Amino acid sequence: MAASDPNKLMAKADKQTRLSLTRWSADWKSATVLYEQAANGFRVAKDYENAKIAYEKASKGQEMLSSPWDAAKHMESAAALAKDLRHWQEVVDFYRRASELYMECGRPQPASDALAKGARALEDSMSEEAIQLYTDACTILEDDGREQMAFDLYRAATNVYIKLEKYTDAASFMLRLGLAADKCNATNSQCKAYLNAIVIYLYAHDFIQAEKCYNDCSQIDAFLRSDQNRCASKLLAAYRDGDVEEIKRIAQSSVISHLDHVIVKLARKLPTGDVSALKAEDEEEALDENDLT
Amino acid sequence: MGDHLARAEDFENKAEKKLSGWGLFGSKFEDAADLFDKSANSYKLAKSWDKAGSTYIKLANCNLKLESKHEAAQAYVDAAHCYKKTNINESVSCLDNAVNIFCEIGRLSMAARYLKEIAELYESEQNIEQAVVYYEKSADFYENEEVNTSANQCKQKVAQFSAQLEQYQRSIEIYEDIARQSLSNNLLKYGVKGHLLNAGICQLCKDDVIAITNALERYQDLDPTFSGTREYRLLADIAAAIDEEDVGKFTEVIKEFDSMTPLDSWKTTLLLRVKEKLKAKELEEDDLT
Structure with missing residues (x-):
């Protein structure tokens, strides 16, 4: 047992990386193996604090041995343990470092995945940071021309924005998903994304922006011929007419039900403000047009 | 069938002889391991499951002596699969040994997989309480490795049996x-x-x-x-x-x-x-x- 005591393994590994009169260069190869064994021993013993430190050192060792892939893997393990320990800032740092290491060995997909894992872990505790991680994860995939792999990340980021009540940002992210979907001909996701954005604007009681968004999206042929377009059109018409019952009926429709659950939740709460005011504004405009004096 | 059995016994005897003789730098364990492997395979062909299981355990011990932990764990798994046909308790014991070794060498997803297998064995024996314990352990390991789909499968089993209890x-x-x-x-x-x-x-x-x-x-x-x-x-x-x-x-x-x-x-x-x-x-x- 003594041989596999993780504390002893750590001490032995540390010794091999320290320079002394008898050791003129660090023996990272032996040390890294020992760090890995120690990390594993600590993890099985559920000593997560020490396991995390050991994985960090093992990652550093793999870096020194020019093996960024293994270094990234160990960084991810350290990050997962930091998450269990609720050391949120470390979670951010470790997953970011893991992502950089994956990029170093030319692997954008795992690099993006690492950031996404970090973001998921931080959604409740550090929402702003989670959004930043999601955004960076999306950017990595976009830069690599893999937009399709980022769809779930766009949705997840939107959900966090909605939780933070940053509705304009949420809608912008949905439009970004629409653009990505357009690039890879994912028509269904594209149309849903546009309808999502319109619902978000309406929930934020920004009818003008919702209408502008609808008009912009209708320039796209795929959306123009879709069920989502018809649903959005009816919804906006109901708003213009100030017809609360019709708004509620549309919010219960199957087209809305097939959107993301967070958006469905918002849709079911429509209308959020006074829609009769919109109708009054509309009538005033109509009068102005016919006013000859 | 008898032919396979005779060959199996022959290989096993040769392996035992190797172990009791002299060998250079652990080479006797390597040779014995090779012979035990052949013996176990022949026992399997002869459908002599208990003997196959016990031979795989001997193979595992040789691999442990050679510090080939992964191979040792795999031998325990093979032993468990043989015992599964005749002796559930032995099968569980072998899988438990395999799990411990996989944990030692950091192969937690493999450990999770065999913890789930132990749970399934207990389930087949209608030992629901033990099945729940092992499904929970398996779910925990899968979660650590972020294999969420498998973790959820195990959790669903825990939920199902918990409700029954x-x-x-x-x-x-x-x-x-x-x-x-x-x-x-x-x-x-x-x-x-x-x-x-x-x-x-x-x-x-x-x-x-x-x-x-x-x-x-x-x-x-x-x-x-x-x-x-x-x-x-x-x-x-x-x-x-x-x-x-x-x-x-x-x-x-x-x-x-x-x-x-x-x-x-x-x-x-x-x-x-x-x-x-x-x-x-x-x-x-x-x-x-």
Whole structure:
């Protein structure tokens, strides 16, 4: 047992990386193996604090041995343990470092995945940071021309924005998903994304922006011929007419039900403000047009 | 068959001889391991499962002497698969050894896989309590390795058996948690109503109408589309039947649902428990009048 005591393994590994009169260069190869064994021993013993430190050192060792892939893997393990320990800032740092290491060995997909894992872990505790991680994860995939792999990340980021009540940002992210979907001909996701954005604007009681968004999206042929377009059109018409019952009926429709659950939740709460005011504004405009004096 | 058996015994004897003789730098263990492997394979061909199992254990010991831990663990797994045919306890013991070695060498996903296999063995033996213990361990390991799909499969088993053991709250928590996770996944979100139905049935078993009503409100909040499903309708109607203490209505509601979506045995068992409680209540009422 003594041989596999993780504390002893750590001490032995540390010794091999320290320079002394008898050791003129660090023996990272032996040390890294020992760090890995120690990390594993600590993890099985559920000593997560020490396991995390050991994985960090093992990652550093793999870096020194020019093996960024293994270094990234160990960084991810350290990050997962930091998450269990609720050391949120470390979670951010470790997953970011893991992502950089994956990029170093030319692997954008795992690099993006690492950031996404970090973001998921931080959604409740550090929402702003989670959004930043999601955004960076999306950017990595976009830069690599893999937009399709980022769809779930766009949705997840939107959900966090909605939780933070940053509705304009949420809608912008949905439009970004629409653009990505357009690039890879994912028509269904594209149309849903546009309808999502319109619902978000309406929930934020920004009818003008919702209408502008609808008009912009209708320039796209795929959306123009879709069920989502018809649903959005009816919804906006109901708003213009100030017809609360019709708004509620549309919010219960199957087209809305097939959107993301967070958006469905918002849709079911429509209308959020006074829609009769919109109708009054509309009538005033109509009068102005016919006013000859 | 006899031919295979003779060959197996021959290989085993040679291996034993190697081990008892002299060898240079552990080469005797290598040679013995090779012979034990051949022997075990021949025993398998002869369908002599117990002998095959014990030979694989000898192979595992040789590999441990050679510090080939991965091979040792794999030999224990092979031994377990042989014993599975004849001796479940031995099989579990071998898998346990394999799990310990996989943990030692950091192959936690392999450890999780064999913990799940142990759980399945206990399940096949109707040892539900032990099955739950091992499914939980497996889920924990899978979660550590972020293999969430497998973790959820194990958790669902835990929930299923916990409900059978009348630990309803534990089941409810698991099903609700899985539903929550599934919502954010476009592929899994259509299974949410199933998980919420399972959680709801466990709520019904707790025999607390207020808790059921609160749960249904919570589920609607969790998944806004749930209130439009037949599953929600079923739970709401059963809750109403319980509130009114109307066994006839209870039976009718379930019959109607079952005619379109047949209920599996687990749901049927739990709903029967609810019905029994309802009948008992009705009898109490009759006694009082």
